[in-house]
Amino acid sequence: METNYLPPIPLSDSNLKITAIETSIPLDLFPGLLLCRIHTDQGIIGCGESYYIPQAIEAVIHDYFTHRLLGADALAIESHWRFLYERCANIGVRGAELKALSAIDLALWDILGQVCNQPIYRLLGGPVREKIKVYNSCGNPNYGPSTTRAHGWPGMGTIGEPGPLGDSWKLFHEPAALAKELVELGYSAIKTWPFDTAAIMDGPSNISWKDIDEAIKPLQEMRDAVGYDLEILVDGHAHFHLPAGLRIAEGLREIKPLWLEDIIKMDNINTLADFRRQSRMPISVSEMLLTRPDYAEVLEKQAADFVMIDPTWVGGISETKRIGDLAQTYNIPVSMHDCTGPLTLFAGIQVGAALPNAFYQETVRAQIQTVYKDLIDEVPEIKQGHIDLPTRPGMGVALNPDLFKKGREGYRISKLK
Numbered sequence: 518m519e520t521n522y523l524p525p526i527p528l529s530d531s532n533l534k535i536t537a538i539e540t541s542i543p544l545d546l547f548p549g550l551l552l553c554r555i556h557t558d559q560g561i562i563g564c565g566e567s568y569y570i571p572q573a574i575e576a577v578i579h580d581y582f583t584h585r586l587l588g589a590d591a592l593a594i595e596s597h598w599r600f601l602y603e604r605c606a607n608i609g610v611r612g613a614e615l616k617a618l619s620a621i622d623l624a625l626w627d628i629l630g631q632v633c634n635q636p637i638y639r640l641l642g643g644p645v646r647e648k649i650k651v652y653n654s655c656g657n658p659n660y661g662p663s664t665t666r667a668h669g670w671p672g673m674g675t676i677g678e679p680g681p682l683g684d685s686w687k688l689f690h691e692p693a694a695l696a697k698e699l700v701e702l703g704y705s706a707i708k709t710w711p712f713d714t715a716a717i718m719d720g721p722s723n724i725s726w727k728d729i730d731e732a733i734k735p736l737q738e739m740r741d742a743v744g745y746d747l748e749i750l751v752d753g754h755a756h757f758h759l760p761a762g763l764r765i766a767e768g769l770r771e772i773k774p775l776w777l778e779d780i781i782k783m784d785n786i787n788t789l790a791d792f793r794r795q796s797r798m799p800i801s802v803s804e805m806l807l808t809r810p811d812y813a814e815v816l817e818k819q820a821a822d823f824v825m826i827d828p829t830w831v832g833g834i835s836e837t838k839r840i841g842d843l844a845q846t847y848n849i850p851v852s853m854h855d856c857t858g859p860l861t862l863f864a865g866i867q868v869g870a871a872l873p874n875a876f877y878q879e880t881v882r883a884q885i886q887t888v889y890k891d892l893i894d895e896v897p898e899i900k901q902g903h904i905d906l907p908t909r910p911g912m913g914v915a916l917n918p919d920l921f922k923k924g925r926e927g928y929r930i931s932k933l934k
Contacts, residue, residue: 533559535587535588535589535933536587536933537932538556538586538621539921545666549570549669550568550858552916552921553578554916563626563628564916565620566623567830568830568857568858570612577613577614583931594626597625598833602832615830619830622835626640630912636911637911638868638870641834645870645873648903649875650877650903651879651880651899652707653684653707654856654879654880655685656685657676658887660677660883660884672755682883692742693741703899706748707747707750712729715732724761729765729768736749740772748774751769751772751774752778752779753778753779755805757782762780766798770798776798777796778801778803783802787818793822802815802823812826812844822849824841824850826851827861828853829864837865837868838872841868845872851875852876852879853875853877853878855880859884863907864912865878866897867907885897892920894917
């Protein structure tokens with residue numbers, strides 16, 4: 518008979534009880550997003566989120582996690598994290614289970630911050646910086662958000678249409694103008710994905726020099742327009758095998774990118790280390806890794822120059838902080854991923870504010886300036902390429918309560934009986 522490593526917390530030991538857990542999938546706004554709220558018996562509500570396969574995440578939360586959480590101490594964050602992680606690890610944790618744990622962890626930290634009347638970063642050791650440096654990823658207003666319930670496939674970036682905030686379209690059609698615009702706004706870096714079309718057309722094993730030259734043209738135009746006032750980050754969306762990846766790296770050498778991210782797949786760390794060694798280029802790894810042991814292997818095998826973390830995929834604020842501290846022991850800087858929802862951005866800011874080795878926070882201005890206003894009560898402002906640290910308690914932002922109305926499609930609630 519199995520003995521649980523960490524038993525459920527008795528109700529008598531709870532100072533702040535979890536009374537209900539709500540989830541909402543905003544099918545008419547952002548159909549890949551899973552929003553979460555945790556209610557307590559003192560009226561404090563914590564907010565969390567995760568992204569991709571939201572229906573599966575919803576099921577994990579309501580059909581599995583609620584058996585542990587309802588009626589339990591809302592402030593026992595580490596106890597809940599370890600219990601849920603250990604139980605899920607027995608059946609394979611890298612999937613909807615870890616995304617569900619991430620959403621729950623964010624909401625519990627949000628509650629703790631509100632109880633303490635402090636932003637989360639102060640509970641993680643306090644700020645080591647006054648503002649967070651960001652870069653802009655080349656998305657567009659339909660890069661994830663959708664009013665037609667259409668969802669994109671991970672790694673298949675859409676070019677979109679010309680128009681305001683159509684950065685992905687500008688990347689391929691007006692790269693010099695885009696670079697100048699971002700520099701004028703104070704951004705110091707841009708993330709690009711110029712090789713997706715070639716990968717989709719030709720597959721992962723080969724890419725021609727002609728296709729490489731064509732893909733690099735926009736990056737060369739950016740360099741000619743603004744020089745080194747704008748760092749260029751190159752994302753390969755993990756489309757390629759090693760030989761094609763090495764050819765891409767060689768083609769990019771004259772561009773001098775800040776990093777190459779996910780040029781090859783993340784499913785073999787030995788090959789990744791070989792790619793870094795042979796390419797002699799700075800490598801960023803990667804929101805596609807989902808557990809601390811994955812990152813530990815990358816660091817031990819010297820497979821990366823930068824560590825990138827998505828707080829709503831790796832296990833929330835708790836695990837993001839631990840991975841950041843792990844990277845610090847190897848003198849490796851950390852950046853935070855966000856091309857998804859607003860709480861992923863805020864969670865990255867909260868942890869990044871407290872990590873000495875935090876480097877860049879990813880942002881997508883096409884999302885911040887459009888769909889975010891319908892999801893949260895205060896949209897972050899980017900000023901001169903930075904975001905100020907949140908001052909409100911907890912996460913520093915709250916989800917739109919209208920998204921959690923009974924009867925709304927995509928809404929579900931589990932309550933303490």
